[in-house]
Amino acid sequence: MSANVPDEDAALAEKLRGFDTSVPSPARMWNYWVGGKDHFAADREAADQIMAAMPALPAIARSVRYFLIDIVHSLTIDYGIRQFLDIGTGLPTADNTHDVAQRAAPESRIVYADYDPVVLAHARALLTSSPEGKTDYIEADLRETDTILSAADRTLDFSKPVAILLLAVLHFIPDEDDPYTIVRKLMDEVPSGSFLVIVHAPSDRSPEVMAEQTRRYNESGAELMSPRSQEEILRFFTGLELIGPGVAPLSEWLPEGQAGPASGEAVAGVGRKP
Template identity: 80%
Template sequence: MWNYWVGGKDHFAADRDAASRIAEAMPGLPLVARSVRKFLIAAVHTLAAEYGIRQFLDIGTGLPTADNTHEVAQGVAPESRIVYADYDPSVLAHARALLTSTPEGRTDYIEADLRDTRTILETAAKTLDLSKPVAILLLAVLHFIPDEDDPYGIVRTLLDAVPSGSYLVIVHAPSDLDPEEMAEQTRRYNASGAERMRPRSREEISRFFDGLELIAPGVAPLSDWLPPGQANIASGKGIAGIARKP
């Protein structure tokens, strides 16, 4: 569905039907998806070009589309290494064909749920050098991890596995930017048959960055992070943050 919303070509009729049903419940979601994609491009480019990051772990990547993490990172530094993880078998099938790499760099794909954090880290270590800085990307995935599955513990486990100088990048659905609208859209979304969503307040989202050094503008709406002219009317409906592990 995400691939469909951001203008990709790798989706099926069932995906388009489901995307249409969910868009009826949350009309702004396709625009949010496009804002998240723009944020991904800007964040990866900044981390590679300005902060010298050469390794990326992108969890919950979805079906590949234009301007994937490896394309942006290797466009800056061809030697960059990128590992993707997702639990959807159809993503794996497409990833094998579409997630190519420069000769100097490397890409890999892991079929695993974010909750299977240890498997992701153990497999990622075959491609990434976890003794050197890594950017961990969790874009629009943590709000699908319910409280009982300890999303904060998952993030701590990921951060504990990487050294000082690594970065955490998050986009999360907010519960408090427009509380009544979000509550109603969440109710409709969760009734649609898709994976259940758990929006969180900005304070709850900020907790994921405890102990890290936030980059300006901090834990803020997507619209504050996007380059001039790239925000849309839905860009304020997502919260994003980037922080460095000291």
């Protein structure tokens, strides 16, 4: 970490007056793991403690980014998708959803949703668009499904197929908040030909390591984490037609050269609404 990190912390905090920088955030911890600059001391401390239990986390985070780029490109080119609803966006990096989609099809429309105020502070980086397309940003939690759908309707045409992206977000929705109903409600609003894309922490791959990572995550003060089994993750795709390798480790989704050993420690699935 560079010597000027405290100065960078102060500059970011100044943009977010009244915001509690002592509470770690999943989005900012993820940003730290992928080598970004948008995180505070509390985020770095929590991320380091969790990484001590699972040193592969930075590599896993990079694999999720590779998967996002690959699947958005494929949905745009191979399946003709021109609308994306990316919930749990996280902090902007290179090759965000709109960058990839509009590079392939400039008329693509993308709506992002996240609740982290630091993401909101950087939302202008997500709101760039090709002249032919459009992007928008919604400040909302995944649990605020009605708010997201209502606001997304300003940009997306829900009579045409939409790809809903839930990458590394559903494992922060505990069972008591009924994540299956949340996903079903989202998919009920989109027509035939739409897609659901999920990346989820698995409880049954390296279970002892994942259990220790989860324990540390849940003690960090950030969102509580709820990894799920292969069968539980598969339930999110009830009624959908799975494509590719189905609900499988990221290593089975990524091309040769991107799929390292760590990419087997996260599970992805893509389903098409018939």
